[in-house]
Amino acid sequence: MGSLFEVVPADTQDEVPRRRVTVTVNGTPMSAVIETRLLLVHLLRQAFKLTGTHMGCDTTHCGACTVLFDGKPVKSCTMLAVQADGHEITTVEGLAGPSELHPIQEGFKEEHGLQCGFCTPGMMLSAKALLDRNPDPDEDEIRWALSGNLCRCTGYQNIVKSVQWAARKMNPQQGQEVSE
Amino acid sequence: MYPPRFEYEAPDTVAEAVGLLAEGHGSAKVLAGGQSLIPMMKTRFASPEMLVDINGISDLEYHRRDADGSIRVGALCRHATLEQSQVLADHQPTMAAASALVADPIVRNRGTLVGSLCHADPQGDWAAVMASLGASVIAQGPTGERVIPVQEFAVGPFQNALAYDEIAVAAVVPPPKGKPEGGYLKMERRVGDFATAGVAVSLDRSAGGVARAGIALTGVGPRTIVAEEAAAILVERGLDPDSIAEAARAAAGAAQPKTDHRGTAEYKRHLVEVFTSRILKRIAGSSEEAA
Numbered sequence: 001m002g003s004l005f006e007v008v009p010a011d012t013q014d015e016v017p018r019r020r021v022t023v024t025v026n027g028t029p030m031s032a033v034i035e036t037r038l039l040l041v042h043l044l045r046q047a048f049k050l051t052g053t054h055m056g057c058d059t060t061h062c063g064a065c066t067v068l069f070d071g072k073p074v075k076s077c078t079m080l081a082v083q084a085d086g087h088e089i090t091t092v093e094g095l096a097g098p099s100e101l102h103p104i105q106e107g108f109k110e111e112h113g114l115q116c117g118f119c120t121p122g123m124m125l126s127a128k129a130l131l132d133r134n135p136d137p138d139e140d141e142i143r144w145a146l147s148g149n150l151c152r153c154t155g156y157q158n159i160v161k162s163v164q165w166a167a168r169k170m171n172p173q174q175g176q177e178v179s180e
Numbered sequence: 181m182y183p184p185r186f187e188y189e190a191p192d193t194v195a196e197a198v199g200l201l202a203e204g205h206g207s208a209k210v211l212a213g214g215q216s217l218i219p220m221m222k223t224r225f226a227s228p229e230m231l232v233d234i235n236g237i238s239d240l241e242y243h244r245r246d247a248d249g250s251i252r253v254g255a256l257c258r259h260a261t262l263e264q265s266q267v268l269a270d271h272q273p274t275m276a277a278a279s280a281l282v283a284d285p286i287v288r289n290r291g292t293l294v295g296s297l298c299h300a301d302p303q304g305d306w307a308a309v310m311a312s313l314g315a316s317v318i319a320q321g322p323t324g325e326r327v328i329p330v331q332e333f334a335v336g337p338f339q340n341a342l343a344y345d346e347i348a349v350a351a352v353v354p355p356p357k358g359k360p361e362g363g364y365l366k367m368e369r370r371v372g373d374f375a376t377a378g379v380a381v382s383l384d385r386s387a388g389g390v391a392r393a394g395i396a397l398t399g400v401g402p403r404t405i406v407a408e409e410a411a412a413i414l415v416e417r418g419l420d421p422d423s424i425a426e427a428a429r430a431a432a433g434a435a436q437p438k439t440d441h442r443g444t445a446e447y448k449r450h451l452v453e454v455f456t457s458r459i460l461k462r463i464a465g466s467s468e469e470a471a
Binding site for chain 1: 235372
């Protein structure tokens with residue numbers, strides 16, 4: 001448009017850019033037609049009704065909205081939903097089996113790794129990515145891996161213990177020295 | 181927050197991406213890691229009419245050391261890849277040190293070095309690191325490539341030297357003139373916050389002397405600051421307690437910090453001096469041990 005206005009036919013409608021996307025969420029392919037500007041967190045929570053992923057700061061700081069994108073933690077408030085087309089997403093709903101909790105979830109329960117629970121889904125997914133890569137992390141490695149996830153109940157002490165608990169459960173022969 | 185509406189294209193090749201940018205005549209923007217661009221769009225600091233998502237261009241997903249010793253980082257190489265890189269651990273200590281300090285681990289899984297340079301934030305870590313190394317950005321446009329030194333690449337805060345139909349396809353660090361040594365230190369209030377102050381030091385050492393030195397500062401001026409005088413002291417006099425102290429003072433003198441919620445100007449200047457001295461002392465100490 002060369003000036004501040006453009007004369008158009010009266011029946012003109014603004015075209016809203018849309019795309020059809022198919023995302024494998026927790027192992028199940030799911031499709032939606034979305035506006036290109038939809039964020040991944042909105043696709044998961046509002047379109048697919050997977051409200052376990054929490055929207056915290058909405059400014060790429062807090063990590064509450066962390067999901068695994070092809071196995072790696074990403075902030076779902078800072079990715080476009082359209083970018084997930086053809087990729088695999090794991091949310092907190094994908095952790096537990098039909099009848100039992102994931103060892104990381106058990107660890108958070110056993111070690112009191114949460115108070116309000118708002119940061120917990122993101123914490124657990126960052127922890128999962130860590131343990132998938134490094135089954136026997138030391139405390140520094142755990143704190144490093146979780147340093148993009150903020151807990152405002154300041155429960156970091158127990159969160160670290162929860163991840164250590166999960167590491168022992170998932171790899172019984174490792175980390176014996178931690179169990180005292 | 182929702183970003184404003186935009187057309188979205190995800191080309192498979194750089195040539196297609198350049199074509200889309202050319203058609204956009206300045207209304208299109210490249211989306212790589214998106215860790216700065218998406219927040220800027222959500223807050224309406226940026227509202228491109230089209231996003232050209234380059235995440236599908238797998239040719240850009242690499243970093244490598246070439247036969248001549250130069251290091252080349254493709255536009256889709258994530259911070260996390262550099263953090264885990266054996267190439268950097270073995271050959272480029274300044275980049276290796278910085279790669280673990282950019283943003284936080286989750287952002288590092290998406291964000292890219294080249295994207296960080298393009299974002300041209302005066303508080304961006306990579307701009308200082310790459311300036312200290314004398315690196316360049318390779319820009320590809322409709323008629324071919326051109327090489328832009330990092331110091332000329334950021335033309336102002338959040339402004340880079342790319343034409344609207346150019347993509348920054350790689351960053352290149354020239355071959356070292358000796359054994360590369362260096363480090364990066366920054367003060368941040370918490371993980372993921374912008375630097376209160378940061379210092380990148382890179383030296384090429386040969387025959388006990390310093391063949392080349394680069395010192396650049398993060399977050400203490402309207403742009404990344406290259407402390408040329410401090411670097412010259414090291415090249416002239418090598419590493420000894422006096423030259424280190426003098427170079428650190430010169431680096432602090434080159435800083436142009438402003439008092440803000442992250443600290444006073446005096447405090448930031450002090451940080452620059454301490455960080456510069458700390459990195460240089462460590463380098464001097466480790467080479468004594470080796471000797």
